[in-house]
Amino acid sequence: xxxxxxxxxxxxxxxxxxxxxxxxxxxxxxxxxxxxxxxxxxxxxxxxxxxxxxxxxxxxxxxxxxxxxxxxxxxxxxxxxxxxxxxxxxxxxxxxxxxxxxxxxxxxxxxxxxxxxxxxxxxxxxxxxxxxxxxxxxxxxxxxxxxxxxxxxxxxxxxxxxxxxxxxxxxxxxxxxxxxxxxxxxxxxxxxxxxxxxxxxxxxxxxxxxxxxxxxxxxxxxxxxxxxxxxxxxxxxxxxxxxxxxxxxxxxxxxxxxxxxxxxx
Ligand code: HXC
Numbered sequence: 290x291x292x293x294x295x296x297x298x299x300x301x302x303x304x305x306x307x308x309x310x311x312x313x314x315x316x317x318x319x320x321x322x323x324x325x326x327x328x329x330x331x332x333x334x335x336x337x338x339x340x341x342x343x344x345x346x347x348x349x350x351x352x353x354x355x356x357x358x359x360x361x362x363x364x365x366x367x368x369x370x371x372x373x374x375x376x377x378x379x380x381x382x383x384x385x386x387x388x389x390x391x392x393x394x395x396x397x398x399x400x401x402x403x404x405x406x407x408x409x410x411x412x413x414x415x416x417x418x419x420x421x422x423x424x425x426x427x428x429x430x431x432x433x434x435x436x437x438x439x440x441x442x443x444x445x446x447x448x449x450x451x452x453x454x455x456x457x458x459x460x461x462x463x464x465x466x467x468x469x470x471x472x473x474x475x476x477x478x479x480x481x482x483x484x485x486x487x488x489x490x491x492x493x494x495x496x497x498x499x500x501x502x503x504x505x506x507x508x509x510x511x512x513x514x515x516x517x518x519x520x521x522x523x524x525x526x527x528x529x530x531x532x533x534x535x536x537x538x539x540x541x542x543x544x545x546x547x548x549x550x551x552x553x554x
Contacts, residue, residue: 303332310347310494311487312340312392315354322360323353325405329363330383341390344553347494347501349390350486351413352397353406355479358422361404364431384437387412391502393493397486398422399479403461408437411446414505417489418464418473419482425461445512447472497535497551503527 306313314336316323323329333351340346353359362380370378387394387409396402396410399419407424410416418424426439434440435456444452447470454460464476477485493501503526510522530536534554542549 302329303336305336307346308487309491310345311490312343312346312349313352313487314340314349315352316359317354319354319356321363322357322401323406324360324363325409326363326366327378327380330380334383334386337387337390337394341392344498346392347498348393348395348490350395350397350490351409352483352486353399355399357400358396358398358402359406359409360401361406361427384412391505393501393505395486395490397483399482404428404435404439405437408435408439408442411438411442415489416473417482417486418467418476419479420464420476421479422464422467422473423461424467424472425459426456427459429457430459497533497539498553499533499535500530503530
């Protein structure tokens with residue numbers, strides 16, 4: 290494990306670890322149920338950007354603790370925010386910064402992932418959930434609506450009817466229902482959720498890094514573009530992948546019946 294200082298400024302509310310080629314960002318504010326205060330958001334965004342800029346990091350896991358992934362934006366910090374302040378809040382910049390990460394992100398969710406916590410999981414590329422996980426968008430009960438992608442990403446992932454129900458009622462769903470909805474990739478035991486997420490991230494981390502970043506971009510383009518534009522975009526990214534040394538190595542290794550040695554070139 291490398292010292293966390295290697296990955297830039299961060300405080301004790303977000304812990305950084307490096308396990309091989311996987312970066313681990315852990316929310317650590319249990320007394321406030323990992324509520325995403327502006328400080329936590331800034332710290333997490335800086336850490337994700339530092340991981341993203343490090344060529345030795347091939348995949349990142351975003352996790353909370355056993356009891357809670359994140360209980361949402363910090364309601365105490367938000368309550369007295371004026372309309373004018375909300376317009377210029379640095380918290381608004383947090384979401385595009387997470388979305389701009391080219392390195393694949395795996396959310397490891399145990400316990401509550403509510404409001405902005407649920408949106409943070411949705412902003413990741415895959416979700417591994419503990420059997421204890423509970424997801425929800427309770428904003429409606431506070432008189433607001435999701436503001437970090439919880440209407441847009443959720444509707445794309447689970448479909449309009451289900452998203453509408455969750456956003457309008459604030460109902461929470463457990464890990465098994467989330468699995469049925471296609472919202473999470475896998476459900477793990479309550480003592481194994483983090484290891485399982487690190488395992489998935491470890492598999493991605495062994496894949497050639499240029500191709501994984503191109504693949505992430507290509508799949509995300511499916512949410513943005515119509516089919517023809519999306520297919521065009523995919524084709525261009527595919528052609529870039531064809532220009533890498535790693536793909537020559539990958540194909541040669543297959544033909545020579547040996548494991549590939551990817552160099553990120
Ligand atoms: C600030 C929070 C908080 C939050 C919990 N706490 N969630 N503080 N913001 N989102 C604080 C509590 O006030 C309390 O502080 C301490 O953490 C423990 O919380 P409890 O409620 O006593 O814990 P528990 O009974 O275990 O219940 C856990 C919980 C519940 C189910 C997660 O705390 C809860 O419902 N939290 C709010 C969930 C929510 O509405 N999220 C949406 C936020 S709005 P004290 O000082 O009393 O010890 C949002 C908008 C996003 O996310 C918009 C885009 C950015």
